[in-house]
Amino acid sequence: MPAPRLILALTLALPLLAACQLALPGRQAGAAAVANPITVGAVAVTALDAPAAGDAAPKTGLPAVPEAKPAAIGAVSDRTAPPAVQPTAAQATATLPEVPSIPISPQALDCAATGGTWGRVGDTIAYSCFRQTRDAGKSCRRETDCETECLARSRTCAPITPMIGCNPVLQADGREVTLCID
16 A cells, blocks of 8 residues: 555655756756855856867867967067075074074983983873983893893893883793882
8 A cells, every 4th residue: 555655755856856857957058147145146067078170279268378389499588587695604594593492401412312202201291311222132031031120021131221110020930920110
């Protein structure tokens, strides 16, 4: 029973939809331009078809620009370019803003001098000197096998020092403990 009602509804709706499409602006040939609420004026619609075979250039409504002819080699142009003005050294340095220097602490200088990297410790306001270890990644079974710490999970020597945070490490006797460094 529902199928005949659906067919009847579609049969009545199709002519209404077709009538709506025919009433859309720009559907009729020679229709006047319709005012557009965004541009506040009439919008002209033009086709984007290719120009006819007889048209040499597209009609844009703009005045024609004369073609420039190349000058002969060695010919003098009737137009002369204004001389380029180069600023003096004093003017050039006067226009550049002063860049403030960033103060570096003595601890940061000492850290850099010994091959470390001065950086912030986690999310705190504290800074520390981080250094790479010589035996980073080397296999280990206890703390004495490494320069710094033997990491329990990977059984390898720590890549940097200090190891900030809580890390499971192996002690000198091979027992696993959690080492927390703030």
